[in-house]
Amino acid sequence: MSEPMFDSRSPRHELPYLFPGQAQKEGHVNEALARIDALLHMLVEGAANVPPSEPGEGTSWLIGPDATGDWAGRSGQIATLSAGNWIFFSPRAGMHVTDRVTGQCMRYRNGWQIPARPDLPTGGTTADTEARAAISAIVDVLTQAGLLAAE
16 A cells, blocks of 8 residues: 555544545544534533433533543543444634533633623612613623623
């Protein structure tokens, strides 16, 4: 077989490459498709240290710092159940995921960045009701968009 012109996996998400004359290409293609399917518009069920007892096919989880069971040694990674097996991803800078439970978007940059909901304005001797209403409306829109946590 000739020397491959690339590493055996892509650098960002470890998708398997195919090479001329490679046997059993369907396994590599299916693995690549499963990884792409999990990464495209990623939706996670939340964070956990232990794999769920009955995970749904195609569900993904952020693996916590004290991973055990099938996730042991995978702390900080993302696990997705595909064809009855866990596949794992290392988060990369700029990766976005959405938490299915909260609807909040998270971005990875030296750890998962989750914007906190700011406190709404209160108090003061002179209350500008229009300004408070505008700030509250902005916070509501950012919350509905998943950029801020709900109360």
